[in-house]
Amino acid sequence: MEGIGLKILGALLTTIMAFAVGMTYGGITRKLTARVQNRVGPTIWQNFIDLVKLQSKKTNIYHGVMGHFAPMWIITAAMTVLMFIPVLHPNSTWYSTWFPNLTFHGDLIFLLYMMVFGSLGMALGAGQTGNPNSAIGVTRGLSQMVGFEIPFVLALVALMVQYKTTSIQDIMAIQDQSGVWMMFSNPFSFLAALFASLGMFRYSPFDIVGAPAELASGPVSEFGGKYLGVMMTGGSIFAFIKLTLYVDLFMGGAYSIPELLIKTFALYMVPVFYGWVSPRYRTEQAIRYFWGWPTALGILGVIIAVW
């Protein structure tokens, strides 16, 4: 009984941390972006403020069952994935005491699929609202996903084939033993994955999905209040998850929370920086982009891995 109670507590803690980190990163990005663009920008806590505002608003609109479920799907997916990803390195003391997690080995294929779960719910909810812009946003998002999944999967396959495991923990252990991070031992795969992450975070130039200016924020345009709040929460957790996954896979994982924060933030800045200097791509350009150099790098990575 005690074990389960502790686990649930750990799970809650993990979730809250993931949420907080994700939200803060978002806020920092907004601030930084503004400064780069020579604006004052919001405070880095702006996301929290927005969330509080959204949750305090009363939602009077009910778009139907799918519209109702969509935020739930997102948050469910986010929480589930979080439960199955090793937030910290299994060997760290932090891990065993505070983040026991519900993890088994963190199977990669499972995670890949589970991460889609949320988008699917989002897409369905957006669909039911009847706003054509939402649906257009969804189709763009899905199309783009087909684009960046290819290099991403190639990178993962390279790791899995080379080290004969599909478990994240094993991959972390291997890095531990060899003392070399995957981003150095498998540079091409890392690059491919990094490029893929540009699409995953949907910053410019891959932000046509949300298309802030003309589509009224794309898929989420019909959502407000509690729904949008939950979606934001889910999105923040997801951002954290993606970063953690990359850290786990390519940077040897983290032994403590500060280490985790540093590594994830460093990674997070890549898409953000890239976004600052890029105009927006059309969907097909984005897809073509991912099927170009990133895919080639991924293939190279696989070939080297097999060698």
Next chain:
Amino acid sequence: MNISPVHYIALPLLAAFLIPLLSKLHKELARIVPGLVFLYFLVISVVLMQRLETQPMISEVIAGWSAPWGINLVFTPFSGFLVSLMSFIGFLVWVYSYHFKKIDYMPAQKYFILLMMLVTGSIGIVLTGDIFNLFVFLEIVAISAYSLTAFYPGRDGAEAAFKYLLVGSFASALILLAIVILYTQTGTLNMADLAVKMHEVPHYLKVIIFVLFLVGFGIEAEMFPLNGWAPDAYSQAPGPIGAVFAGIVVKGGIYALVRVVYTIFDLSGVGTILIALGLVTMIIAELAALRQDNLKRMLAYSSIGQMGVVLIAFGIGTDTAIFAALFLMLNHALIKSMLFFSASYLLYNSTTKTIKELTGMAKHLPFVSFIFALGAFAIVGLPPFSGFWSKLYFLMAAADAQMVLLIITVLSVSVIEIIYYFRVIGKIYSKDETSELEPKKPTINSVLVMTVLGALIIIIGVYPDLVTDWIHHASDALVNKSNYIQNVLTENLPR
């Protein structure tokens, strides 16, 4: 009265002579008498086939001269098989066309007499043991066939008949020439005797005679490139006659060819030639069929193609192959006549006789369309219809002979066959549009005939053992040449 094979020949000749006289008494007699003749055919077939259970074959001597001097009729299991088949199809054709030219009895009378002669001639070809007699029967068949082809003055029948006649006269000339040369070399015309004396003939002459026979009978057996007449004749003759051509006349040609190859000649390597010719015949015919607009021409080409397969089977020449060949002949006779029967109704009021005009016919003629579809299914060899088993055995024979390429070719051509038959079915059952033609409803007797054939096709398909014994006997009799010779020449020949 003692039943003997002679009745097959004598009775219809008598009847043909009497019908004009009898029809003076009552017009309906012109229709009924041929039917009685056909019925009698069936009866003697059954009786004679039964008698074959106890004796290997029945050799009937005509006019008191025993073989090899006199003319004799030989009823072996093989010829018995074909004769029974022909009688059966003949009878069905008669039933089917009973109401032919209902009002107009003069043409009907001609039609029935010619039909009877056509069947009799074919039966004669199969029965006779004398090569010249075979020639005579061939001519009887030919002349009645020419006349029947040109039966309708309104159509292009005359043209078809003239082409048939032009090529057919070559056939008779070549066969006659072959017989002449054969006679100078051996001094006999009896086929069994010929087979015995064949070794006396010099080899080069043997080959020449063989080629002459091959071309001569090949014309009747619709071998490529001698078959230009066939589609014309099939399409211009009255509907049921198409069935007779496909079901009976061609079988006569094939029989003659096979008899010559298997019994008279002892040439090695003939098999290869037959396979090659059959293959070419089949391929060209099926290719031509694919692009036919005219339904009956399509059926005719398909018929030619099937005969090509039969030739290949005879060419392979193993026991299984011959079994398959005979089974193919049986199936072809049943199925193709069924197809012709149903096609005539489908095309009844059409002037151009094209497939295009069949669109949506199924709505007007559900039964006939069903029968046509059934026939198409069976002829392309889909199980569980009778066509499947013959195809299977054919392929088995080819496989045993290690002819993989042959199998592949035949089956590729079968795909083409499927395509064109199913196109027609598609037209018939199409609901995109419907034909404006007012179809004629099938008469009760034709429905009966088609039902019988359809039932037979399904029954043989489900339970092939019904006929296989029969075919096995027939193929054994064909393969066993010495037995034939011995039995024909037993009682006599003080050698």
Next chain:
Amino acid sequence: MDFDFQNIVTISVYGSAIALILIGIYAVLIKKHLIKIVIGMSLVDAGLHLLFVAIGYINNGTAPIFSPGYEDAATNMVDPVPQALVLTAIVIGFAVTAVALSLVIRLYKHHGTVRIDEIKSLKW
């Protein structure tokens, strides 16, 4: 001795038989006129018949009849079989020609021409 009458007759009979056949074939294959084609067919037939009869003939042979005084006829009689066969063949040839001619009449009525290369409504 080499050129005795019998020999000349034999050679000329065989020769004319073959000539007839060839002329007939020429007519059938080359001539466009339907009637000429029918004539050609008859010529082929006639040539064949002649050939057949010629084969059965024996120089100085007797009629193939056994009658008193000719008991040894079998040794020197003309072979009766070819003659019998030719008779049959002639009848057949006659019938075929009759049918052919009637068809020609029909064709002329239907197509208004007697040139075979113009009667091609059935093809392919």
Next chain:
Amino acid sequence: MNTLALIILIFFSGATLAYLSSLISNKLPGWVALLTTMTGTVLFYMSFQNEQALSFSIIGLNLEWALDNYTILFAHIIFGLGILASLYSVQYMQNKSQQGSFYANFLLSIGSMFGIIISKDFISFFIFWEIMTWSSFLIVVWNGIGFRKNGIWYMAMSAIGAYAMLTAIVLINSEIGTYSLQAFFNAVQENAIDNLMLVSILLLIGFAVKAALMPLHIWAPRAYSNTPASYTSVFSGALSKMGVFGMGLVLIRVFRFSGLQDNFDYALVSQFTSHVLAWLGGITAAIATLYALVQKDAKKLLAYSSIAQLGYIVIGLAIGTKLAVMSALFLAIMHAVFKGALFMAVGAVERQVGTTDMTKISGLIRRMPWTFFVTLVSIIALAGVPPLSGFVGKWMLYEALITNGNFFLVVVVFFSSTAAFLYSYRILFGLFLGQEEDDTAHVKEAPATMVIPMVILALFLIVTGTYPGIVFEPIAHGMEYLGFTDVTWNMTVLSNVWGDSVNLQYVSTTIGVAFMLALIFLTFKGRKGTRGVSTKDISTSGEIPLEHENLTFQLDFFKPFERAAAPLYKRSITKIYEDVANGLEALFDFTRKIYTGNGQTYAIYVVAFLVTLLIVVQNML
């Protein structure tokens, strides 16, 4: 009487009866069919645990029928889907004419499918195979529309496959002198068949046609989309599995466990063939997915999707490791279930709305909630998203490919599964989401007898998503028949050879808990005063749309993706086939010109032929 024979007999006589009963009333055949499938199914399930065998002889050939574990596995698919489809069919076909012929063929094809799997000799196998082919063909062309496009290709491709198979069969017979399957396997074991590779490849071609493997798939989209939905579910769900059934026998039983792996040539060729097949499967999956997502017709979309899914199954069989085969068979069953459900759902839409064209339908979610639910569940399973059973199959397939070192193939598969999300969304959005149009306002949910079968299938997907062991059990037995030894499986834990595993129970528990929390939070927070709004009641960037403004988004759904993947759409295989066919027909048309119609030409042919023969044959004989 032997139960196997009895079941076959029931189906075949049921077919006849169904046809005859249509002469009395057009409503009867549906009930006859339902009764027949029920009787057959009950009979099967009552007796399938007993040893069953039957052998008899026809025309001198020995035919043997028997049940084994591999057979039973597929029998589950056939009967399970068959009975649900026939229940569904009664109402679905309600107002259609000519039900007699439909149901006769329906029963014939189900009966013959059962016949195929119980056949232990090639002859009855082939006979049933062909009956299945033509009965399904007759259903494809049953509505009599577009015959040339739909029917001919199906029949022609099937004929090519069937004849390839027939060639193989007669070759086998000529080598071993019998048609028995067991004798064939034994002969393979003893290396007694000279041209084993030729035979196997021919057999594989035959099966590949039914499994709609590229490039023999072109019949499938048209055939699937042109059949009445109650049959399409069987067609795509069960009938295509017959190809899988056969492939399993050849690829596993012959290639993998023939005992000839030491024979170098044999091993080389069999491995090569397997690899080619696996890649063909992968390409099939990818290309079919690409085509699926540009379809406007829901049925056609599903048809292409079926082809893609069958591609995965073929990959699994061709890879042939324990996990791969297990995933293939699992996917085969799951594909039968979710594709059966999907076709039924689309059929329900077709019946209630009158069309399956997604550009004409939209926003049915509130009109047909149950159908939507079924579609949603099936689509999630199809897309392979956890926690439904589709994920289980996908996971095993990926793991099998990765552990076996087929790393590029896995990327191809992954690409097609990701692209599958696109069409999954397309069909959900196209039919159920989006604007609720006025012309579909009158639409009602499908009748209960149609909904129940669909819901049963959907529930099955949900249950097996957590407890796939239910399905693993028969699969494991079936694999033992194929030659695998000690096939291990767990009720709820998936694992690969590297020891990595996924515990599905944890997954679904976590998802369930998280979902419930979110549900409670979202539902009860500020629940009072909430009002449902119509899909017209939206804010496009703050603008309120006008009354008749067009807000429907259905055309060019994935245009950006199409543009991005334009080179992949450039060459259509169907078009290539059609060009070849047209070219051939022109050639054939030229061939028949030798029949000039001039009698004299024919006479010249005779003479020429005579002369040629005299010259040629003189040398030959």
